[in-house]
Amino acid sequence: MKQYPEWIQEVNGELWLTENDRGNMQVSYRLKKIIFSKESSIQHIMIVDSYDFGRMLVLDGVVQSTDREGHIYNEMITHVPLSLHQHAKKVLIIGGGDCGAAREAVKYKHVTAVDMVEIDEMVVQACKEHLPSVSGNLADERVQFHYRDGVQFIAEKRNEYDVIIIDSSDPVGPAIQLFEYGFYEQIKYALKDDGIMVCQSQSPLFQQELVKGIYEKIKDLFTHAAVYQATVPTYPGGFWSFTIGTKTTPITTEHIQIQDDLQTNYFNQNILRSCFMLPEAMKL
Amino acid sequence: MKQYPEWIQEVNGELWLTENDRGNMQVSYRLKKIIFSKESSIQHIMIVDSYDFGRMLVLDGVVQSTDREGHIYNEMITHVPLSLHQHAKKVLIIGGGDCGAAREAVKYKHVTAVDMVEIDEMVVQACKEHLPSVSGNLADERVQFHYRDGVQFIAEKRNEYDVIIIDSSDPVGPAIQLFEYGFYEQIKYALKDDGIMVCQSQSPLFQQELVKGIYEKIKDLFTHAAVYQATVPTYPGGFWSFTIGTKTTPITTEHIQIQDDLQTNYFNQNILRSCFMLPEAMKL
Structure with a gap:
């Protein structure tokens, strides 16, 4: 069983990233895979590959930049x-x-x-x-x-x-x-x-x-x-x-x-x- | 137990509306309450009150118009x-x-x-x-x-x-x-x-x-x-x-x-x- 940060969920064998920093709205992206995932001395850093936006930089669970836009x-x-x-x-x-x-x-x-x-x-x-x-x-x-x-x-x-x-x-x-x-x-x-x-x-x-x-x-x-x-x-x-x-x-x-x-x-x-x-x- | 359409979830006693029409991305809104919910001969019609966007018109689970924007x-x-x-x-x-x-x-x-x-x-x-x-x-x-x-x-x-x-x-x-x-x-x-x-x-x-x-x-x-x-x-x-x-x-x-x-x-x-x-x- 893999350990994921809290903003990654596995649903029916598929990975989803959910931005949950805004208590009243959540945006979830279906992922192809997690390419990089590491904790630096500053923050948690991920690069994931998503279906809709291609690769994404995610810092502490918040999307920063993507292939697509x-x-x-x-x-x-x-x-x-x-x-x-x-x-x-x-x-x-x-x-x-x-x-x-x-x-x-x-x-x-x-x-x-x-x-x-x-x-x-x-x-x-x-x-x-x-x-x-x-x-x-x-x-x-x-x-x-x-x-x-x-x-x-x-x-x-x-x-x-x-x-x-x-x-x-x-x-x-x-x-x-x-x-x-x-x-x-x-x-x-x-x-x-x-x-x-x-x-x-x-x-x-x-x-x-x-x-x-x-x-x-x-x-x-x-x-x-x-x-x-x-x-x-x-x-x-x-x-x-x-x-x-x-x-x-x-x-x-x-x-x-x-x-x-x-x-x-x-x-x-x-x-x-x-x-x-x-x-x-x-x-x- | 209330019956909700599939795009409404109850999580820890709170209601969420999830737009799931796009297979690779989902947007969820936390709701204060459901004000109107009925099936017409054409489609399912809801008016809900959300935390971030106020009242929303939702047709077949897709947000159409809101108080806020x-x-x-x-x-x-x-x-x-x-x-x-x-x-x-x-x-x-x-x-x-x-x-x-x-x-x-x-x-x-x-x-x-x-x-x-x-x-x-x-x-x-x-x-x-x-x-x-x-x-x-x-x-x-x-x-x-x-x-x-x-x-x-x-x-x-x-x-x-x-x-x-x-x-x-x-x-x-x-x-x-x-x-x-x-x-x-x-x-x-x-x-x-x-x-x-x-x-x-x-x-x-x-x-x-x-x-x-x-x-x-x-x-x-x-x-x-x-x-x-x-x-x-x-x-x-x-x-x-x-x-x-x-x-x-x-x-x-x-x-x-x-x-x-x-x-x-x-x-x-x-x-x-x-x-x-x-x-x-x-x-x-």
Whole structure:
């Protein structure tokens, strides 16, 4: 008899993964097999192969990224700030262990360095080996991996980055500090004057107060702030928000031409425009 | 011991509704109570009260509309064609038993008549009584209910409607005819020359071929055709498509000013523009 974590059930000889982090709603995925399953010093890490979404990265029982639609989240958290900046050289990614954001960032020729600060090395190794459709088995020499706490890493940096991407998991456990005012303040100091920061900012449907709280903090610290959205099918409610802040650069997509060889599946010129157009109830 | 349909489970004294129509993915909602549960001659009809989405209309175990986000679907299927038309007088809704589309349609002063053709009277009665946040307990005298088969109803109509909304359930069981070429052809004859038709056209994530097939049929029959999208959290994958066809009216949102007293929660001027801006992989 195999031992599975509590979010894996065997039903009639078939394996199911159930996300049970939200007490009032559960989403279950039928699995072909479990490819990787290990406890790191930080969290429980799984890579599973599912029928509907292909391979999935699952941290502490919560789906983070999948073959089928991991690109939506990663393209949106990376190409929106990099398109707005237009000539970013140095990029910092905090979190982003699936390597998808780093993979998108190195599509820009003007990007000369990407610092990838991920607290959990085992996530990166597992995704490089078992989730290549998302990680791209990233081996670009511009990317430097730092297996460290993001809060400590950023505290030493001043006026250094053109774009900072906070690609965290949910604000519970290891990621909770990445949603605090003091952390966003350090991000501001680490950015150059024309720098742009972006963070994933949770679900406008289930966490409206949290979305608003993140926006208020960033608006308070930065000169310009805005929220944009995308549909991410494996995140609760399918509706996801990102919050962007800049010290001097106006957040306007009107005259922005995106780089034409990004080879994306979701992001494009029209998505860059439309992602800032929010539903009536989401207006801030 | 109460008898529940197979999609309702009692777990540790609590009721859960599980959508099990998609073999590889299941979504479960924790329920406060079951408000209405009855088998009509067409289908099994339930109104339940859930923790995350409030009251829900459930047909044959599939969630159709909810307190929390039923407005997104209903606003998008109604206000996009009615905004594009600008001065629609006569509107036909086929399906739409939750009454939400009819409720949105009568927000236009220039609309003088709405024919609501729903095959299952029990759905309308249940929603009027138990799902008022969606149905608005619709009693506008411009709305005339016809409890008939939509295919038969439309066969008698020629050059009569300004806007036709096909607000069907999934293409299984009673709704399957509403996705056929011959039906869209009758829709075309029933429309005036400057008329606009729209249908819900399923999930671009899970039913890409179906979405494409619907678009191809409408493109073949009508002069102009386009697909637009919205995030509908309780539909599979959260990502939903609508397909629109017109006989003469160009489908362009550029010079369209929406009516300013629509009192919507999702639709607005920006959403009208952005809903036609499709992700790279959805381009047709």
